[in-house]
Amino acid sequence: MTLNSRTSVLTGPRRLDWTSRAVPQPGAREVRVRVTRIGVCGSDVHYYSHGRIGPFVVNGPLVLGHEVSGVVDAVGAGVTRVNPGDRVALEPGVPCRRCAYCRTGAYNLCPDMTFMATPPVDGALTEYVLWPDDFVYPVPGSVSDDAAALLEPLAVGLWAARRGDVRPGHSVAVLGAGPVGCTTVMAARAVGATTIIAVDLEDFRLDLARQAGATHTLNARHADALAAIRELCAARDGLPLSHAGVDVAFETAGSLPTTRLTLAAPKPGGVAVLVGLPPDPEVSLDIVSAASREVTLRGVFRYANCYPAAVELAASGRVNLDALVTHRFPFTQTPDAFAFADREKRTSMKVMIDVR
Numbered sequence: 001m002t003l004n005s006r007t008s009v010l011t012g013p014r015r016l017d018w019t020s021r022a023v024p025q026p027g028a029r030e031v032r033v034r035v036t037r038i039g040v041c042g043s044d045v046h047y048y049s050h051g052r053i054g055p056f057v058v059n060g061p062l063v064l065g066h067e068v069s070g071v072v073d074a075v076g077a078g079v080t081r082v083n084p085g086d087r088v089a090l091e092p093g094v095p096c097r098r099c100a101y102c103r104t105g106a107y108n109l110c111p112d113m114t115f116m117a118t119p120p121v122d123g124a125l126t127e128y129v130l131w132p133d134d135f136v137y138p139v140p141g142s143v144s145d146d147a148a149a150l151l152e153p154l155a156v157g158l159w160a161a162r163r164g165d166v167r168p169g170h171s172v173a174v175l176g177a178g179p180v181g182c183t184t185v186m187a188a189r190a191v192g193a194t195t196i197i198a199v200d201l202e203d204f205r206l207d208l209a210r211q212a213g214a215t216h217t218l219n220a221r222h223a224d225a226l227a228a229i230r231e232l233c234a235a236r237d238g239l240p241l242s243h244a245g246v247d248v249a250f251e252t253a254g255s256l257p258t259t260r261l262t263l264a265a266p267k268p269g270g271v272a273v274l275v276g277l278p279p280d281p282e283v284s285l286d287i288v289s290a291a292s293r294e295v296t297l298r299g300v301f302r303y304a305n306c307y308p309a310a311v312e313l314a315a316s317g318r319v320n321l322d323a324l325v326t327h328r329f330p331f332t333q334t335p336d337a338f339a340f341a342d343r344e345k346r347t348s349m350k351v352m353i354d355v356r
Ligand SMILES: [Zn+2]
Pocket: 041, 042, 043, 066, 067, 152, 153
């Protein structure tokens, strides 16, 4: 049985139109999911307002939305992981499973990745989606529909913590306390970081970062964040200011000042992890200081093998993803949700769309 799925489509700058798309019966190893919640991500809003992110350009109609939860509606042949009626989260990126990267488990680097809401692949702002069963994760009743959708940004935070090699007892700085900054705080705490410094320009974001597990918060409007981080770490580690810093610093704001701070904040021998990206590809940074302090710079591109841990952390109550939700819109008001998220970046954290 083919279903008609009401779908929100980006058809031009800041223009979302409604259409109906046919969703067929799932094929072998496919699952048909009735979408319940979509989290609006910064990348969705960027495509909505700018039509591109770096090399990814919107050239035709695009369905946004890649933070997805839903209920299994039908399953195809050979599906054993889930049954109709199961509540699930969808991992939005499906790799080829066959290339050299996939074969070593680094599937986030697969050259043939299909990633929701990245042109030309459609996302999930629709009533029904078909998805391969190995990227569908059942969630228990202790994980809300919102939280199940927000396993996606949590997966980013978990991957960032793995890339940073955060260990028990480490000190970390998270530079930018938006949704991914907060999930990076959650991940750092979950793997045992004991000093977690969150930096942002907005106090309400810093309050949410503290709820997420930050032990210290710094508003960079009112404080010299680098000096404050060094003082705190000098006292903590008994090191002179010249050699003080965090074990791992994370850029999670996508701005030039935070990128600079990410290279400057680690102690000698520490790690700088770029989760966000500065707005311009070519920026001037003090790499001499970073190199002479033996700071290791690591990039982050999405995540691999993080959903199982994300489900466990959310299910056990070790992380509270629901706390990140600040605004909510019904599916029928999807255009308003995007206009709001675009306009109110400074006053909103996570905007959710209730598909049903
Ligand atoms: Zn996202």
